[in-house]
Amino acid sequence: MSVRREKRSRKYRGTRSVGWGRIGQHRKAGSKGGVGKAGLHKHKWSWTVKYGKDAFGKHGFKRAWIKRKEREINIERLVELAATLKRDEIDLAELGYTKLLGKGVINAEIKVIVPAASKSAIEKIKNAGGEVIISDMG
Secondary structure, eight states: OOOSSOOOOOTTTTOSSTTSOSSSTTOTTGGGTSSTTTTTTTTTHHHHHHHOTTSSSOOSSOOGGGSOOOOEEEHHHHHHHHHHHTOSEEETTTTTOOEEEOOSOOOSOOEEEESOBOHHHHHHHHHTTOEEEEOOOO
16 A cells, blocks of 8 residues: 655654754854854855855945045135235146136136136126136146
8 A cells, every 4th residue: 555645754753853952052153153144254164265246245246435536626715826926817727727617706807727617706707807717637
């Protein structure tokens, strides 16, 4: 006669610890060496070498700090700079600036050579009788 249904396993029934000793063994994170990524640089290093090669290090998109930062100067600072240099024509690229911004008030006629400038800065300098020449950085 063939068996229609296999018997459920009867092993370890009524033994309480099921072969794992007494009091809390085979429980919680202590028996696994920690939770999650714990120990990947310590006691689980052999696992990291074999299976987790991408567990550490940088991956993905370009970081924000890699982008070129503009070195800006405002009109209010430009007026002070023109007074100290005692010139009517200022080449900001030569001085290390990359962009002219429009904060401040200008009354003097100044010719400014700069790689980039905001609309408000160009407008304020033209209203004062000056000129803005946009030059490429080179």
